[in-house]
Every structure is written in C-alpha cells, then in structure tokens.
Amino acid sequence: MDDATLIAQVQAGNEHANRFLIEKYKNLVWHLVLRMVDQTEDAEDLCQEIFLRVFRDIGKFRGEAKLSTWIGAIAYNMSVTYLRKKGKNIMVPVDDYLPVASGKPAVESADEALDKSSMKKIVHRVIDSLPVQYRTVITLFYLEELSYKEIEEITGMPDGTIKSYLNRGRQAIREGILHLVPDMRPELSAMK
Amino acid sequence: MNAENEHFNELEALITEALKEKPERELSLTFTDTLLRRVEKHLTWRELIREFAMKIGIVAGALIILVLCLIFSMRESTNPFLMMVLDNWKLITGVGFLILFTFFSDQVLLKFYTKLKIFP
Numbered sequence: 001m002d003d004a005t006l007i008a009q010v011q012a013g014n015e016h017a018n019r020f021l022i023e024k025y026k027n028l029v030w031h032l033v034l035r036m037v038d039q040t041e042d043a044e045d046l047c048q049e050i051f052l053r054v055f056r057d058i059g060k061f062r063g064e065a066k067l068s069t070w071i072g073a074i075a076y077n078m079s080v081t082y083l084r085k086k087g088k089n090i091m092v093p094v095d096d097y098l099p100v101a102s103g104k105p106a107v108e109s110a111d112e113a114l115d116k117s118s119m120k121k122i123v124h125r126v127i128d129s130l131p132v133q134y135r136t137v138i139t140l141f142y143l144e145e146l147s148y149k150e151i152e153e154i155t156g157m158p159d160g161t162i163k164s165y166l167n168r169g170r171q172a173i174r175e176g177i178l179h180l181v182p183d184m185r186p187e188l189s190a191m192k
Numbered sequence: 193m194n195a196e197n198e199h200f201n202e203l204e205a206l207i208t209e210a211l212k213e214k215p216e217r218e219l220s221l222t223f224t225d226t227l228l229r230r231v232e233k234h235l236t237w238r239e240l241i242r243e244f245a246m247k248i249g250i251v252a253g254a255l256i257i258l259v260l261c262l263i264f265s266m267r268e269s270t271n272p273f274l275m276m277v278l279d280n281w282k283l284i285t286g287v288g289f290l291i292l293f294t295f296f297s298d299q300v301l302l303k304f305y306t307k308l309k310i311f312p
Contacts, residue, residue: 018231022224030219044219048227055231116206123210142211173207 003067010058022051028068029075031143035135036079038128046082050075065153069146072154076136083132119177126176134169137162236307240300247299248292 001009001020009017029050033043053074061070127135133155140151141162151162262273277284 013235015228015232018228019224022227026219026223027214031215034215034217044223047219047223048230051227052230052234055234116209119206120210120213123207124213124215127211138211142208143214145212170207173211174203177203177207 004063007058007061007067010055018055021054025054025068025071026051028072028144031139032072032075032136033079035127035139036076036132037082042082046078047075050078053078066150069150069153072140072144072146072150073156076154088132119181122177122180123173126173126180129176130169130172133157134165134172137165138169141166233308237304240304244296244300248295 001017006017006021006024010021026047029047030043033046033050037043037046050071054071057074061067065073127138130138136155137151137157140146140154141148146154148159148162151157152159155162157165266273
C-alpha cells in the first residue's frame with residue numbers, strides 16, 4: 001500500500017489502515033524515541049502520544065515529504081519537547097563535544113571481550129553515553145538507513161551538521177571502546 | 193602497519209554491525225492494540241464534538257434569527273419581548289444552560305460511552 005492510499009484509508013476511518021500504519025512505522029518511532037529519551041519507562045507512552053498526534057494531524061500531511069520522514073519529524077520534535085520538559089539540555093554544538101570516554105573500563109582485559117556479542121554490548125554502552133543529537137543522527141543513519149536528506153527533513157539539521165555528528169559520533173565510539181577495553185588493539189585480530 | 197590496519201578495519205566493521213543492530217528492548221506486544229483503542233476513543237470523541245457543535249450552531253442560528261425578527265417587528269411600540277428577556281435574563285440563561293447540558297449529555301457523553309461499549 002503506497003503512502004497516498006494509506007493516508008486516504010486512515011482519513012476514511014478504516015481501522016485496518018490504522019493498524020497497518022502503526023505496524024509499518026512503529027519501529028522507526030520506537031528506535032528514535034528509545035535512543036533519544038535514554039531508555040526510560042516513558043518511551044512507550046511517548047510513542048503512543050506520537051502516534052495519536054500522527055492520527056490527529058494526518059489531514060495536514062501534504063505529501064511534500066515521505067510519510068516516514070513526516071512521522072519521524074513528529075517523533076523527533078515530541079521527543080525534544082519531552083527532554084526539554086525534563087530539563088535536559090539536548091543542544092550540544094558539534095565543536096563542544098569532545099569524544100572522551102568516561103567511567104571505569106568495562107572489562108579488565110581484552111580476553112573478556114573476545115566474543116562479538118560482548119563487544120557489541122560495549123558499543124551500545126558507548127552509544128548510550130553520547131549526547132542526544134549524536135545518538136539521534138546515528139540511529140537514523142545506521143539503524144533506519146535513512147539518507148542525509150531524510151535525516152535533515154526529520155531533525156531540521158543542516159547536511160553538514162549531520163555529517164559532523166556522524167563522524168564525531170563514530171570517533172567517540174571508537175575511542176570509547178578502546179578506553180573501555182584495555183589492550184584491545186592487539187587482540188582484535190583474534191576476534192572472529 | 194598492515195596488522196594495525198587490519199585491527200582498525202575489524203573495529204570499524206564491528207562498530208557498523210553494532211550500530212545496525214536493533215535495540216534489545218522491544219515495544220510491548222499489546223502496543224498496537226492499546227494504541228488503536230486510544231485512537232478510536234480519540235476519533236469518536238472528536239466526531240461527536242463536531243456533530244454537537246454543528247447542531248448547536250444550527251439551533252443558535254435559528255434562535256438568533258427568531259429573536260432579531262421579534263425585536264425588529266416590534267420596534268415601533270414598547271417592546272414587551274425585549275423587556276421580558278431583560279427582566280428574566282438570569283432564568284433564561286439558567287434554562288439555556290440546563291438544556292445545553294442535557295443535550296450535551298445525550299448527544300455526546302451517552303453516545304461516546306455506548307460506542308466504546310462502556311455502557312451496554
């Protein structure tokens with residue numbers, strides 16, 4: 001079902017279309033919200049509120065962007081509002097964030113981190129420690145596989161900023177891993 | 193140098209793989225059904241309020257026209273209708289609110305709860 005048909009069906013009050021829309025876009029919204037609001041218990045409630053807004057405002061959708069980016073933009077804006085209400089500062093200028101990993105090493109030696117699943121957990125830990133804007137852009141780019149243009153439509157960030165967040169985010173993850181896993185470099189080759 | 197490059201590439205590949213991985217925490221299984229119920233409730237309420245507003249608009253419009261006609265038809269003489277309205281404005285307003293509330297309960301609240309099967 002294409003976007004135009006889906007919207008027409010939702011506006012006509014077709015319950016199957018409502019279900020289809022939720023099923024189609026719930027992962028996009030969930031992943032974005034989960035990464036932005038720091039995995040709190042409020043994430044699912046916020047997702048519900050986002051979809052209610054989508055259904056309320058679907059008549060305003062003019063088809064200038066894809067439905068996915070329009071829904072993504074609503075999810076992004078509502079998550080930003082949520083974070084502001086919680087008093088969290090989400091606007092970290094690109095140049096102000098230095099990718100310095102903090103905290104104790106996750107493992108005492110690289111032997112403990114030889115298997116891929118442990119390593120991925122460490123990567124996710126580092127991602128969770130990044131500022132919101134970095135996590136958002138990284139999630140949209142890698143997990144949702146959106147283009148720069150689509151990320152721009154969702155977040156309103158310029159193309160250059162998105163690329164900077166991606167590069168610096170990746171750099172931070174790299175440095176975070178090397179900090180959390182001591183002596184990892186020589187052991188990496190043994191990891192399969 | 194080659195070994196270092198190899199380590200670097202492996203780390204990069206691992207990071208990319210981890211970034212593309214879905215989070216472990218998933219939405220609850222009842223998410224869609226709960227949301228659909230909320231959407232239905234929301235849409236039903238909005239529809240009933242819109243219908244109610246239209247009905248009120250029609251009734252209020254008719255009343256305004258009627259009152260204007262009465263006022264203009266009797267403007268030559270002392271207007272007993274206007275005097276009566278001015279003398280009893282509290283009573284008229286009270287009755288108006290009572291009618292409005294009854295109408296709202298019947299047309300919106302009862303319909304809303306019946307549609308959502310809260311009342312049988």
